[in-house]
Amino acid sequence: MKRKIKKAAVIGSGVMGSGIAAHLAGAGIPVVMLDIVPKDLEEGQSRSSIAETSKKQLLKQKPSPIFNKTVLKLIETGNLEDDLDKLKDCDWVVEVIVENVNIKKMLFKNITPYLNEDAILSSNTSGIPIKSMTEDFEDGLKKRFLVTHFFNPVRYLKLLELIPGELTDPDLMDFMKDFGENTLGKGVVLGKDTPNFVGNRIGVFALANAMRIALEDGLTPQQVDAVLGKAMSRPGSAVFGTNDLVGIDTMVHVVKNSYEALVNDEMRDTFEMPEFIEKMMEKGLLGRKVKKGFFTRDKDKQKLQLDLATMEYVPAEKPDWKCIKKAKEVSDPGERIKVVISTDDPGGKLAWKNTASTLIYSLNRLGEIADDIVNIDNGMKWGFNWDLGPFEIWDAIGVKESAERMKADGYDVPEKLNILLENGETFYKTIDGDRYYFDLIKKDYVKVPVRDNVIFLNKLKSTGKVLAENEGADILDLGDGVICCSVHTKMNTVDDKVIEMLNRAVDMVEDRYEALVIGSQAQHFGAGANIFMLLQAAEEGRWWEVEEITQAFQNANMRLKYCEKPVVTAPYGLTLGGACEITMHGHRAVAAVETYIGLVEVGVGLLPAGGGTKELLIRTLN
Ligand SMILES: NC(=O)c1ccc[n+]([C@@H]2O[C@H](COP(=O)([O-])OP(=O)(O)OC[C@H]3O[C@@H](n4cnc5c(N)ncnc54)[C@H](O)[C@@H]3O)[C@@H](O)[C@H]2O)c1
Known part of the structure; x- marks a missing residue:
């Protein structure tokens, strides 16, 4: 069966439930968020007011759990007495209610009749054993049950622990791992059903x-x-x-x-x-x-x-x-x-x-x-x-x-440490650019599993795929005629060496490659231009130098903009000032969800002088 999660339900709209609903909606998945009917319901008060209030709170929380306000449209609220029918077309139902096994068991009993027969059911428990939560389940449901343990705050902590029960279908675990990584952008850890997990x-x-x-x-x-x-x-x-x-x-x-x-x-x-x-x-x-x-x-x-x-x-x-x-x-x-x-x-x-x-x-x-x-x-x-x-x-x-x-x-x-020391010196080692870890049972190094749609730039560097390099950046061969200009200065700031490599990358791609990617795997895409360099020149009155650097950066960015081959930028993390300007001059940007991008120069009393001011104007006019 080819699974797909087209719609999900989150039961419980507290700290974690609302955070999970917001994150799913941010990934484009419509979510039903249900909670209990308030115990002392006042006249005129909505029976779904708990979930409704939680949804409104998402707008006020800091740091914000939502990527933008429009995602709220994807969250439908309701209550656990009147709206269980809404679970029928949900492909995944995640329970996120109080940490009490009896309350959780009661909830599962109430919702099971409303679940679609292929629906995935999971709990966000922090550590209640799966066995005790699922003892009343039929085997068919046990196969579709797992723990999906998100961390707080859901948007910002990358970890998603997936814990199978004894009967959980292994294919379902593979599917959820893939979904967690590729759709929700999480780092998935596979743990065992033990207190507090991993x-x-x-x-x-x-x-x-x-x-x-x-x-x-x-x-x-x-x-x-x-x-x-x-x-x-x-x-x-x-x-x-x-x-x-x-x-x-x-x-x-x-x-x-x-x-x-x-x-x-x-x-x-x-x-x-x-x-x-x-x-x-x-x-x-x-x-x-x-x-x-x-x-x-x-x-x-x-x-x-x-x-x-x-x-x-x-x-x-x-x-x-x-x-x-x-x-x-x-x-x-x-x-x-x-x-x-x-x-x-x-x-x-x-x-x-x-x-x-x-x-x-x-x-x-x-x-x-x-x-x-x-x-x-x-x-x-x-x-x-x-x-x-x-x-x-x-x-x-x-x-x-x-x-x-x-x-x-x-x-x-622990005695086990001797197994490692008899067979090697370290828990990890790198062979031909691939990372291996020591497996204490096999008593040997095993390749660290990697997703097959990810390219590791460091691996390319250690396996002879560097086409050009200087102190500021490398140009790497990604294969399929695509090259990558990857900055590696401190905080990935743009300086004269980086500008030199941007120019070389354009020369190379126009001459003999099909496309250029500008990206890196450092902590941030780029914290701006190296303004220390400019400050020094200004303080010493070397104005011609300031002009020369600015001009060189503008020219490099214009070459990206008018490059004969496609230029794709891949911003993420801090993408400020000069890094934002590079992004603005590429033909397409494939941005990570967590990208903090902007022309922040005015904050330090400067104009975005690498072409950003002009791009801003063009965008405003268009
Ligand atoms: N807070 C964290 O940092 C964190 C992290 C990971 C996992 N968890 C787990 O997530 C789950 C929820 O935790 P939380 O921090 O969001 O709690 P919370 O107190 O913020 O929310 C609990 C929700 O459960 C609902 N609820 C209460 N009684 C209920 C009942 N009888 N039936 C159905 N719903 C009921 C409440 O209305 C509330 O919306 C727990 O299992 C917790 O262990 C919490």
């Missing part, structure tokens, strides 16, 4: 472990966050900031569930709630939503932190530690982690302890929560915004050396 199992452990270390070593929230954020290649919200962001009550729920469910976990004690969290709950210090959590601001907007012993707010002083200073000087995420954990100061010790425990915990989970290290690494990168997953970190800090340090410090290093 991302939260490791992520919550790492957070809970860091809080324990803070208590044991007498560290303040600000000290912990200064180290376990950017310095350790993790998001700036780090540990205590992440708790504030997610909400202390939500975190308590997840951590408590972990403790109760993980009876045989060797690190179960880590999930025992510290006393200060209980006190925060009593005092209503629930995090950002009430503007008071581990951090708050005083009336002068000064940052304060909670003293974990006295529960009073005190100034949040930044630690003056060597490891943080050193980290700022290193741009490679793996190198940075290595530098921090090797520094002999309180921050370095904290980083080492948290890393050692998290790496060991992750290795112990292999086979239990996911079949391979790739899924675990992706779970942490896409669900928790870590720059590197645990096994990538392990490679970066040296598997053998760090295992020796762990043993010397009394950590219980």
Whole structure:
């Protein structure tokens, strides 16, 4: 059977339900969003007011869960008493109601008679076992059931965990993986039916472990966050900031569930709630939503932190530690982690302890929560915004050396690590431009699965497909007569070297190729022109140089515009100023959904001088 999801239904319109509905609508899929009828329905109040209000809220939330207002037209609201008929033509029904197995089971019982006989049914549960949710299902329905675990906020966190039940049809899993990746733009991780699945199992452990270390070593929230954020290649919200962001009550729920469910976990004690969290709950210090959590601001907007012993707010002083200073000087995420954990100061010790425990915990989970290290690494990168997953970190800090340090410090290093060390040195390696991971069962390296519609520019670079290169950009052979000009300066800013390569790319494509793509696989498409270069020239009064650079960029952009062969730009992420101008001069732009594009020069007191002002005028006149 050739499946297609032409229409979907989301049951539950709370934080996650409305976020999922918005994301599906953004992908062009009509959605029915149902919720309960309000318990104390007032006269004149709509019976679907819960779902209707949630839909309206989508316009007000920040950051916005919707790509633009028009997608709201695709969301139809209703209630679970009058509108179940609306499920009949839905190809996928996802349950996103309160995390309570009995309520979920009751809901499934009520909606099953209304499901189309091929419809896919899924739950967004954070960790209720599939077996207990589906025990009343007929086998036919079990085959069409899975967990689709989105992360909050749905639009911005790339991770989608897919968990099959014992009877889930493998073809359905393949279909949902493809749908998640290609239609919803998600990074799919295949996990197993275990408490908290993949991302939260490791992520919550790492957070809970860091809080324990803070208590044991007498560290303040600000000290912990200064180290376990950017310095350790993790998001700036780090540990205590992440708790504030997610909400202390939500975190308590997840951590408590972990403790109760993980009876045989060797690190179960880590999930025992510290006393200060209980006190925060009593005092209503629930995090950002009430503007008071581990951090708050005083009336002068000064940052304060909670003293974990006295529960009073005190100034949040930044630690003056060597490891943080050193980290700022290193741009490679793996190198940075290595530098921090090797520094002999309180921050370095904290980083080492948290890393050692998290790496060991992750290795112990292999086979239990996911079949391979790739899924675990992706779970942490896409669900928790870590720059590197645990096994990538392990490679970066040296598997053998760090295992020796762990043993010397009394950590219980899993036996399994020896299988790797007897057969190789790292969890990952690259052979002929392809990435391989170590499979502990096969005791050998296995190719990391990649989607066959994706071209990896790095692979082309390492396999002799570079047609030209300089310090600013490469020109690569994509095959089929198509070449790609790929910028690789810091933040992909445009400078004289990039301009040189744009010109060369036009020369080459006009001479002997069929089409030119301008794209890259760096974090952003481009943060603008290198204005530092212009500033320096201006400060030193070298006006002719400013004119020359501007003219050169305008000329290069005009050559793109009037190129005899098609020029396709592929903007994504930050596409500002000069990068936006390049995009405006291509014949077609294939833009990623998350593209932040604009002529932002006026913000720094400049005109868009690479041709952007002219393009803006042309577009306005047309
Ligand atoms: N919030 C998160 O960060 C997050 C992340 C991943 C997964 N989840 C999971 O997603 C699900 C929903 O979580 P949420 O954060 O959106 O919760 P929420 O409290 O924001 O929304 C829950 C929804 O369930 C509805 N509901 C309440 N009682 C109901 C009943 N008897 N029958 C049908 N619907 C009922 C409510 O009206 C509400 O719209 C849960 O299973 C949760 O574990 C949450």
